[in-house]
Amino acid sequence: MSKFKKKKSGDLPAISTASLPDIVFMLLFFFMVATTMRETTLMIQNDLPFADQVEKLQKKDLVMYIYAGKPSARYQSQFGTEARIQLNDKFADIGDIKQFILQEKESKREELQNKLTTSLKVDQETNMGLVSDIKYELRKAEAYRINYTTRTGDAAQNMQ
Template sequence: MSKFRKKDKGGLPAISTASLPDIVFMLLFFFMVATVMRDSTLMIENRLPSADQVEKLKKDRTIFIYAGKPSDLYKQFGKEPRIQFNDAYITVEDVQSSVIQGINDLNEDLQSRVVIGLKIDKETNAGLVSDIKQELRKANALKVMYIANTKTDKL
């Protein structure tokens, strides 16, 4: 008989799970950083008009102004169309100062290329839109875009 025996291979060793928590937390942090959160809570009804030629722009240099009737949760503010900037109702007179503050909050290299996005409900009268545009001119925010749905989108 031989003094030395060959060992049986016996199968694969167990998979080490020591680094599994590190991988899970790394994925968690990645998705927390990469996920875009909603900027503001919509306090108005916002049924956008439809358009057949729509162009998508980057949101990093866009400031949004909403206009429309208060939604069902905010009926205590009446039934007249209101202007919403970020998470608050503002008046026409406050548009200029709010936009200037919003531009100043942006990154310095984006401040000169800022675009104002108007998300106006299709039931809102044109007089309010005209007043908003006049205040934007006073704030020297001359790049304005109107946000609309494409004809294929559901309203």
């Protein structure tokens, strides 16, 4: 008589699901870290002009965005067709820019406050007087680093 019995059936053993929760949580963590959320909802028409000498900003967390252009079709009944300024998720007046810049500076660490860049995303149909007013308010708020956001292409396309 033998002490050990061999299994006669050739069935495969069941697949172990012990590591499945680890894999699910690892994927969940990856997508939580890698996903970026949209910061603002664009309420204006923003057809950016073309430029042929374009540089990419390195640190986007140090950029404050000011949008300018005509309200999109959804908001024209409420705000008209005149070019407007959008700060974050709301329309603003020229006088609100200084307060916006100061709030953005205060939300950053002290050593980063002087490295903040203001990026103007201005529709190509926007009047240059509005852009001059924005720049004047930025000077009053001591925000001297200004960037104009454009599309890459031939500048002659802006005349068409």
